[in-house]
Amino acid sequence: MRTVYINEFGGPENLAVRNVPEPYPPQGREILVQVAYAGINRADVLQRKGLYPPPAGFDPRRPGLEFAGSVVECGGNVTSFRPGDFVCGITSGEAQSEFIAIDERLAINAAELTQEAAAAIPEAYITAHDALITQAKAVVGDFILIHAIASGVGLAAAELALSVGCQVIGTTRSEQKAEALTGVGGPFYEKGVGILVLKDGPAFSDRLHEMTNGRGADVVIDLVGGDYFPDDLLSAASKGRIMLIGLTAGRRAEFDMGIALSKRLTIRGTVLRSRSIEEKALALDSFRHQMLQKFSSDPPQLRPFIDKVFALEDVAEAHRYIEGDHNIGKVLLKL
Incomplete structure (x- = not known):
């Protein structure tokens, strides 16, 4: 064969x-x-x-x-x-x-x-469902931040989040991808999904808090890792859940444990x-x-x-x- x-x-x-x-x-x-x-x-x-x-x-x-x-x-x-x-x-x-x-x-x-x-x-949706629903226990009204939202797992996580009544904000490094996702004919056209285009590196927490009226993300689906992680901590809401799934930007990052303590965060790695x-x-x-x-x-x-x-x-x-x-x-x- x-x-x-x-x-x-x-x-x-x-x-x-x-x-x-x-x-x-x-x-x-x-x-x-x-x-x-x-x-x-x-x-x-x-x-x-x-x-x-x-x-x-x-x-x-x-x-x-x-x-x-x-x-x-x-x-x-x-x-x-x-x-x-x-x-x-x-x-x-x-x-x-x-x-x-x-x-x-x-x-x-x-x-x-x-x-x-x-x-x-299989791989995208089972991974996303297990992380978002089974482990992070996303519920109606939660704000979900999804890095690399244009990827297979990113799109699956966004669709699953929307299907259970969550609000979705995604990140991408490409304006073209952002337009393809939310423009006419895109998978998130008129679905209220917000896209943050990260042109100058992973600095997204300030904009994320603006989009959530200061609340932050109840769940972060991180498919990138590396230097995205410090801003994951800043972006997370009180009692937020950060799910580490991918490490395309690297496996090491600075970790401010004080933020995790003060917000009572759950940080979990997962792999299928x-x-x-x-x-x-x-x-x-x-x-x-x-x-x-x-x-x-x-x-x-x-x-x-x-x-x-x-x-x-x-x-x-x-x-x-x-x-x-x-x-x-x-x-x-x-x-």
């Missing part, structure tokens, strides 16, 4: 499409899926560079955290699916392949979704990839029960924003596209 393969850790030019053996027949609770589309995430870019290896048991040279496709075979203990079912799901690696074998608990029946939509949902199957299954089940039906309602209450679809052979170009910060929403590979 064909799979995306990292020949050497480094630049996009080191990506290739190789033929490797198909997975063994599924055992126990495993299902074998023929992949139609696979998502590309920042984590794949980091893995390509050798900076974010997968957990034990996954080939570090084969990226891919999410997929959508058809079940072709089931292990003897599978109870949720049968051959022919269309599913989407999450994994810790190797999803950018023609076939993948995964535990049935990490897949969702996606029969009512288009193939592209199904592939764009390295969790156990049981923990991932809980996050997936919670998302499925609370949110999945909103994608197939009439009209849809949630709609994944897909920026661009690349052919499998163009995976290096897709990585350059993401690294150039061109995408608004999800980038997919078509297998």
Whole structure:
């Protein structure tokens, strides 16, 4: 079968499409899926560079955290699916392949979704739902600050926040992206989402407090890290919750503990990839029960924003596209 393969850790030019053996027949609770589309995430870019290896048991040279496709075979203990079912799901690696074998608990029946939509949902929406709803416990009327709001997880977090009655403020470094998000035809057109364009670095707390009439953000979804974090502390409301999800701006920052104490802040780091199957299954089940039906309602209450679809052979170009910060929403590979 064909799979995306990292020949050497480094630049996009080191990506290739190789033929490797198909997975063994599924055992126990495993299902074998023929992949139609696979998502590309920042984590794949980091893995390509050798900076974010997968957990034990996954080939570090084969990226891919999410997929959508058809079940072709089931292990003897599978109870949720049968051959022919269309599913989407999450994994810790190797999803950018023609076939993948995964535990049935990490897949969702996606029969009512288009193939592209199904592939764009798992990693972004499960991550965002787990951070925003399950852990930060966002409620109606909360102000939610979302960094890198034009990213896949950023857009998912914003849509989920709006769907439960929160008010959303996002940050981006691009005026063009801000206009694309809130202008006519954009996903947040006439939805009251405020966008802060950060031209001169991450200084946003003063403007954030102006937009919230001095209250601050009840929840901060930080997909950037680094020198954004000091202003996260300043931006947070009393008893605010700061969720650290991404570190694209670096893993170190100055931490004024006095602010955290005086505001009684909750600061929590979260990651989906390295969790156990049981923990991932809980996050997936919670998302499925609370949110999945909103994608197939009439009209849809949630709609994944897909920026661009690349052919499998163009995976290096897709990585350059993401690294150039061109995408608004999800980038997919078509297998």
